Amino acid sequence: MDRPDDTVLRLSAARPDDSDAAHTHDHLRAALFGASPSEPEAAPLLGRYRLDERGGVGGMGVVFRGFDPALDRAVAVKLVRASAAEAELLATEARAQAKLEHPAVVPVHDIGSYGPSEVSADVAARWSVPRTGVFIVMQWVDGLTLDAWAREAPRPVEEQLRVFDAIARGLQHVHERGLVHRDFKPRNVIIDADTQPHVVDFGIAAFVATSDADAADGEVRGTPRYMAPEQHAGKPADPRSDQYSFAVCLLESLAGRRAFDTSIAGLARAKAAGEIDPEALAAVPRALRSALRRALDPSPEHRFESVAAMMAAIARARRTRRGVVYGSMGALLAAAAVVAWPTPSTVDPCIDAAAPLYEVWTPTREQRVAPEHQAQVRTFAARWSEARVGACRALLDSGTLAAAEGRVLCLDRALSTFEASMDLLESGLEEPRASTLVEALPSPERCSEPKAGRVALLLPTDAPGQATAEEAVAALDRAAASGIAGDLDTQLEQAERAHALALTVEHPPLRAAAAHRLAWALWETNEAEAALPFFERALRDAELAGDIDRAVRIQTDMVGMLGASLGRYDEALGLAMALDARCEAVADPRRCRAGVRHNVGRTKLSRGDIEGALPDLARALAHRRALGDDGPGYASNVSLLGHAYQRLNRLDEALESYEAAYDWHARRAPEHPGTATALNNLAIVLQRLGRHDEARERYEQALERFEATRGMQSRDTGMVLNNLGVLHYLRGDMQASEDAQRRAIEAKLASVGASHPDLGYSWVNLGRVLIKQGALNDAEDAFVRAHDNWADALGEKHPLLAEPALGRAETALASGDPEDAARLLAQAQTLASLGSGEDPEQRARMLTVEAALAEPERAEAAASEALRAWQAVSGPSFDRQEHERWMLARGYSVPSSPRHDRLTR
Amino acid sequence: MTDSRDDRALLRAWADGEQSAGETLVARHVATVHRFFHNKIADAAPELSQRTFLACLEAADRFEGRSSFRTWLLGIAHRQLLRYLRAQHRDAIELDVEEQSIKVLLGRAPTSPTVRLARHDEHQALLAALRALPVQMQILLELRYWEGLTVPAVAEVLELAEGTAASRLHRARARLRDMLEDELGREQAETTIRGLAGWAKGVAEQVPRKKNDV
Structure with a gap:
């Protein structure tokens, strides 16, 4: 899936060369080595102060x-x-x-x-x-301003809160003495080497016309980005205005983005309307959100009575939430104890074990999820609740912590995944992403399986770093949910955040999970090269944590990436050999072997070793069938198998594999574009098998689905229309073929633009239809367009350019201009020889043209050679039949090929 | 004329007063440093390059050779650039290299690099697109693809965590691609297009993007 990125090639090409530095070099020679060094000037004085x-x-x-x-x-x-x-x-x-x-x-x-x-x-x-x-x-x-400090290194939430807490104490002190800062912002806070904050510039903003002030409202003093709405309105500032600015800083610092998503001009309005950027809020730990919302209320009287009260509310919220939702055994026991407190002791102490669920799922939240997914969300909630109460009972019955611990942790993880998914669903995630996400919700029952106890402890059990680890885990969950939903940018962003946070916690299992997720996210965005060191780091930490299951999963991914994305085949296959042995040591050896074989197969496919890939892909599939694996891995596996068979011309088996891929998509998510892709692949094989009617039906279904999901004029619809046009041509329905190619061109123009090489294919295909229809001028025009398109995109010396040259030779022949045809044919042959692969169909066409141009005494031999070439092309075609008719008309003998008969039966 | 000593030895010699060592060192790296400033603030490139080499001389003791000299030097150049921008940019705007382009930060259009640079219209468009990116993105891309720095080295120059540098690099590329597409309406050539069944060119099979389960 990785391809050389055109942007990067162009970027590299635009690198200024070294000669451009000549002027600078001259300057440096004179300034640094030529003239004598100037005396350092004495520092100026101001009053008694020396300005250094x-x-x-x-x-x-x-x-x-x-x-x-x-x-x-x-x-x-x-x-x-x-x-x-x-x-x-x-x-x-x-x-x-x-x-x-x-x-x-x-x-x-x-x-x-x-x-x-x-x-x-x-x-x-x-x-x-x-x-x-x-x-x-x-x-x-001596130190860094707060913003520079925050940028210098990833700062865990707890560290930031500690700093802001100290700042709040300073502000509180000032406020209690009747003073107001009036221009609180990160640049007015200096963090010293001991991480102590120092607030500067108290009250100065009120008396000095700052150049920050927006010229439009001359009375405004302060920094627009941070000032309270009443300051924007030109009203006097009081301690609650400082509270507002403080809250903006805190929110921006924790979220790593601006609190108000607007230009400076729109700030006053956004603040007066209380329009905090929802994405900024979402990036802040949930426990802090309501306090921040209150401190950022447009009306000062609705805010906290003081900065101290605000920080107290935040501390309270964090304590409560941490105790209830996350945490392992301590929390389990604490929850039971808390539940027992308001109720008589005769009541089942496990009745409220599922309480954390209600922080994540409520009927109101459910209402905000799209109606078609509400039932599944509710079902998850019910199943989770039941499983959690069951875990509580198991604990009370057995009295052994070890037995229940794995179950509880596993359920915590499931709830956390659910929470991240709910956030996305509530935000109006579009289809088919929402369906995919709902489908991928974890199964709470799986936590009761014995191997749930092997779930790695992502959260450290000791207190230091606990809060940061929770943040990291939440970011990991958001990353995973976004990845499943196909939002790769968010996946990457959250993975990066999780990784930065995890680095600050001394807990290898978490670091391993975060580095693994980051590596995966980079790989999925085609940054395989950048992903590699993170895979390696994840592996190191997984080994350190003794988490063999994860280590093996990481290595399995690495096989796929090294082989299929980086072209480092030998390393990939070497790693796979080592993995074969390691798979025996994991909880689920069969699943492990399936993953390894799958990626080995992909690697061999990428290298062009199709014969070698086949047994690996087949074995991977056998493992999956034995496991009852019905995940996306299965669909990918059968699809790859289909590609392998199809390249080996084992078309019946290719058909079977593609059908399995299609069934999977149709069953899981019929509306998903994956279904259309599977239909397209299926149709290609049917076409090659000569089953043209079925192929046509499949193409039309694919087209319909792509139109529904990708729009009428997408690149995908362009591709299917092109394929359909080819099919019509093979069947001899030239009018339908022309229509399809013209629609294909329209779709490609609208989606990828006129200079994309996709266009060239449709121009060539259209040109060939037009020859058959006798529209020779239009055909010539189409071939010229194809030539220009590819020459611009790929250069004048690209083997693809043989196609338009050959098309023009055929046009010349049809126009009765054999000399031109011969010249163009020679051109086509030269260009084709630049390519590495042999294209049997192109060869047959060249020989056909050659036969038509041959001297009478050589003509029959040349025509027979062309016919043999046609017989090597799979499937019947209009051109081949035409060639046979041409030969029969001249009285040449036309032996039939057994293969042809089989295919057309 | 050629001095076979490595950069670290040259730097030490220069710091000890050997002018010719400094000249050799500057000659080796002037192009890199010049390029670093040129597509941002062309008119100040000589001045900023000078400040960079001076700062490098002053800090010579602190160069431990853990990273390559070039990476270390670029780190100094980066700090010089930020210092310059901080002094230049108008106060109404916070210096935010992650969000704002060189144009916004300078408060004026940067002088365009000389025509000689732009051997091609397309290069000109690309240089302009780079300058329109937030400064940090511009630097990330230039260091990675012009200077060929590795991701860890880029991270070191910009004083970013490696993961952050990697993902920002990805975003920068995506942003640049978007800008170029807007401008030229052109997209990259896909290599997945494969001839099939002879002349049926462009009949593309598609490989599902899912690799395997995590």
Whole structure:
């Protein structure tokens, strides 16, 4: 499935060459090695402060790392453009701040105005600072701003919450003293080497016209992305405005995306309407969502009474949820105890064991799922509930933890999968993805099977890292659900997130699962090369965790990827040999062997070793049948087997395999495009077997399904129409063939565009129909279009170009221009010789043209050679019959071929 | 003229004051560094390249040779670029290299690279598409496909986790492809198309995309 990506080829081709660097090289030679090095300039002074190094450009001015010689300490000096009146107000604010004393708050030390006499024009120009303004001196904090810190490395949820909690304490301290920050944002928080946050720039925004402010509303001060809706409206800010900004930062930090999905201009409206980006909310742990929603309420009076109250609510929600839904034995026992508390002890203590379900599934949520899936969702809920109560009873009866632990963990995983699926279903997932997802819901009953106890413990049992691990597992579930639903980008995004989180937890089983999922997601998006190191890492961690089952699954995937995607056949087959032995050690050896044989078969198919692939694919299928495996792996297996048989010209067996693939799709998801694909493959074999009526019926069904799922003019409908046009041609129905090819061209133009090489095929096929209809000018035109299309897409020297050349030779022959025909035929032969494979049909046609051009004494021999070539082409065809008629008309002998008789019976 | 010492030895010698070692080192890597800046801020490429080599000289002690010198140098170039953008970009916009293109961050259209670069109209379109991508995506693609860096090396230059770099690279490619398709209405040639039953060209069998169960 991997193919050289055209985008990458073009990108590589556009690489500027080294000669373009000549000018830069000259510059460097002069600057670095030519002229003598210039003396370092003395650092400028401002008041008593020395400005050592220019830092970033903040929201409102330029920050310097400075030095205060009087107190012998490093300071931050901020230069801000401000009027004298503003400077006065700022000084008042600074005095109020002097009262602040909190580890998370950086107060202002000193403040003053400066003018052109202090800042020379030279300095102003070099550092781009205003020549008149205010300087604000603060404690120097060495560290990263909050946004840079968050980007520096993946930060687990608990670490982020710890930092935000410390920030909240600082804000609370400030608020309790009657002050407001007014411009809280990630860049106003500096995280030091000990991960301690320090909030800077308190209250400054209120007095200084910041360049951040949207010019359209001149009164607005602050940073639009983070400010509260009342600030957008120009109303005064209070502590609840800071709470709002704080919540925006927290949400964005946890979600890794913006809280409001809009341009700066749309922000005020979105905030006033409370339109938080649902995807951002969805990316945040569920337990935090309601607190964030409340803190982001458009009306200040609906928010929490304080930042402290907000953080308390978050802490509460997290405790509750973690205790109930996840967790292993501790939670099981705790749940039983909690349930026993409000009810009389005579009541079955397991009656509420299924309580976690009701956090995920409620009748209201069910209503939001598409009606046709509601019953299946409800059934899952009922079955899960029953299984969970059963596990609780088993625990009470046996009293042994070990027996029930596997079951409970397995059910937890199933619920977690269900939760991720519900999120997708509720969001209005379209068909056929929703059907596929519902079909793939896990079976709760399987958790009661003895081997459920072997489920790897994805969650660590000790407390540190527990919360992060939960996040990682939730992301893994979302990744898996998205993958099943065919949303490969989301699968990749969530897998990446899970992997980053898992790296911070010392728990090999989780790391193995996350790396495995990431590798898989990369492979599915055609990034096989990038996937490999993650497969290797996953394997290492799986071995470390002693999880042989996963290790073997990883290696099985690697066989498929190395062989079928990366063309590293020998490595793939070597790994497969090692795996044969390992399969004996896993819980389900037969399933393991099926996977290995399957991927070995694919590898051999990719290498072109069709004979070798066949036994592997057949054995994989036999294993699957013995297992009663009816999953997508089965469908893929029979389909691959069909390809193998068809390439070996074992058409009856190919037919049987494709029929099995079709049955599977029709039974599981008749509306899924996979069904149409299976019909198309089936029709190709029927056509080759000469069963033209059946082939036609299958093509038409495929067309109908593709039109229903992919639209009237998709690439797939174009493909089926092309195939159908070919079939009509073989049957001699030229008008139907022409119609089909013209519709095919229309569909391809609308879907893939005029320059796609798909077009060339239909132009060639159309040209050949037009010859038979005597429309020779139009035929010539079609072949020229095919030539141009392929020459543009594939280059002038591509063997495919033999086709239009041969078509034009045939046209010339039909027009009574043998000289031109001979010239074009020679061209076609040269081009065809550039290809590696032999195309029997093309060869037969070339020989047919040759026979028509031959001298009379050679004509019969040439015609007979052409006929033999035609007999080597499977299936009857109009061209072959025409050639036979041509030979009979000249009185040449036409021996019949036994193979032909069998095929046309 | 040719100096057979490896990059690390040259760097050490340069740091110890041997100018010719510096000249050799610069000659070896100037094209890479220049290319790094050129399709972003063509007019400042010489200046930024200079800052990069100076910073590299200053930090020479810290080069431990764990990664290749070129990767390390590109990491410095990357930091120089961010510093430059931070100083240049208008304050109304947060510096966000993951979302914003060079044009947005500079607050002006970047000067286009010289015509000599664009040997072909298509190259010109491609360079423009690259510049319209968020800066981080642009860098990811250029490092991977122009400089041939491995994914781990790209991750090191951008100070990203490897998994993050890999998936962002994928997204960057997809985004670039979309942009090029919009512009040229062209799609890549599929290799799955296979001749079948002779002239029935384009009769394509389809392989289901599912590989196997995870």
